[in-house]
Amino acid sequence: MSRPTSSSRPRTQARAAVVRPFELTVAAVRDLTPNLRRLTLGGTSLRDFATDADGATWDLRIKVLVPSPGHPLPRVAELAAADPSGDGASWYQTWLGLPEGTRGEIRSYTVREARLDEAYPEIDVDFVLHVDADGHSGPAATWAMGVAPGDKALVFGPSAASGECAGIEFAPGLAGHVLLVGDETALPAIGGILRDLPAGMTGQAILEVPGAEDFQDLPTRADVGVTWLARGERTHGELLTEAVRGVVLEPFCAPGPDVPARATAAGEPLDVGPDRELMWDTPQYRRLFGAEPTGAGLGNASGGAEPGPATVRPFYAWIAGESGMVKALRRYLVRDCGINREQVAFMGYWKQGVAQR
Numbered sequence: 001m002s003r004p005t006s007s008s009r010p011r012t013q014a015r016a017a018v019v020r021p022f023e024l025t026v027a028a029v030r031d032l033t034p035n036l037r038r039l040t041l042g043g044t045s046l047r048d049f050a051t052d053a054d055g056a057t058w059d060l061r062i063k064v065l066v067p068s069p070g071h072p073l074p075r076v077a078e079l080a081a082a083d084p085s086g087d088g089a090s091w092y093q094t095w096l097g098l099p100e101g102t103r104g105e106i107r108s109y110t111v112r113e114a115r116l117d118e119a120y121p122e123i124d125v126d127f128v129l130h131v132d133a134d135g136h137s138g139p140a141a142t143w144a145m146g147v148a149p150g151d152k153a154l155v156f157g158p159s160a161a162s163g164e165c166a167g168i169e170f171a172p173g174l175a176g177h178v179l180l181v182g183d184e185t186a187l188p189a190i191g192g193i194l195r196d197l198p199a200g201m202t203g204q205a206i207l208e209v210p211g212a213e214d215f216q217d218l219p220t221r222a223d224v225g226v227t228w229l230a231r232g233e234r235t236h237g238e239l240l241t242e243a244v245r246g247v248v249l250e251p252f253c254a255p256g257p258d259v260p261a262r263a264t265a266a267g268e269p270l271d272v273g274p275d276r277e278l279m280w281d282t283p284q285y286r287r288l289f290g291a292e293p294t295g296a297g298l299g300n301a302s303g304g305a306e307p308g309p310a311t312v313r314p315f316y317a318w319i320a321g322e323s324g325m326v327k328a329l330r331r332y333l334v335r336d337c338g339i340n341r342e343q344v345a346f347m348g349y350w351k352q353g354v355a356q357r
Helices: 044-048 076-081 089-096 137-147 184-196 238-249 259-266 281-286 321-337
Strands: 019-033 037-041 060-067 107-113 120-129 152-158 177-182 202-209 222-229 277-283 315-322 345-348
Touching: 019 044, 019 076, 019 120, 037 137, 037 152, 060 120, 060 137, 076 089, 107 137, 107 184, 120 137, 120 184, 177 184, 177 238, 184 202, 184 315, 184 345, 202 238, 202 277, 222 238, 238 321, 277 281, 277 321, 321 345
Parallel strands: 177 202, 177 315, 202 222, 315 345
Antiparallel strands: 019 037, 019 152, 037 120, 060 107, 060 152, 107 120, 277 345
């Protein structure tokens, strides 16, 4: 696919963006690390798959339909025909109406690479092969561990026909310095963001993964340093939280007597997902669902008044991974440090003990 230019920034997704089903075939399976497997999915339907205006995918989310054991994938034509509005809602309701034991499971993943200009278009999707203390894996990890080239796959992603690309949350605006934070589930998205960042951008990326064997080379044209943290026997997110607290210092972090006012103005995060256990609080999401931030009592990263739309915000943070860890970092950055909510995207990709959809 075409690479973004040096001045490229991800575009804000519009309400008119369309999500549609793509019937694909597993073209290749490759283990990147002991805990991360890459599936290459291909098909001519990807000629209608949307990227941003410059051909970049950044942290683009898609939905993967994991088949129920012993059952085929639902027929994509039936799902597509059930969505005459093109807004993505009808096929989802149709899928929900299928028998629970045979319809499969839907999980969110990131497009790590997209090669859409090839004769046979392909996307790469990386799966964390998580196994719990009892030796059990979730439906998606189990499927990824057993899938083989030639198997069918079904994903739901943005349609180029709508002229918009849904699913990109990374939106630094005019910021020139970024902080990227995540665990192994956020590694594919951070890798994509680093790849697509323009030259001249500065910042830091901090990643916590199970072990040193999961460290990867993440190329970028930007001047962004990458710090790897091997979790080992430590609690999930512990090293990551410590590292962020050591990085975000003045002038970005300036606690003082106005902390209660800042906490009130910060508002509560938007919880989404099963039993409202997953936290999702990004400027994109709030605008899309009509929850505009007030900004009252919040300063920008330099400690000044709330900036206008055209003002350069020098700092932007993108944080994703286990929801409890993300919430803790949100409290630190927004409530303790007073960082403006418009400068940070917080995304709970999963939560300990809760099935993710």
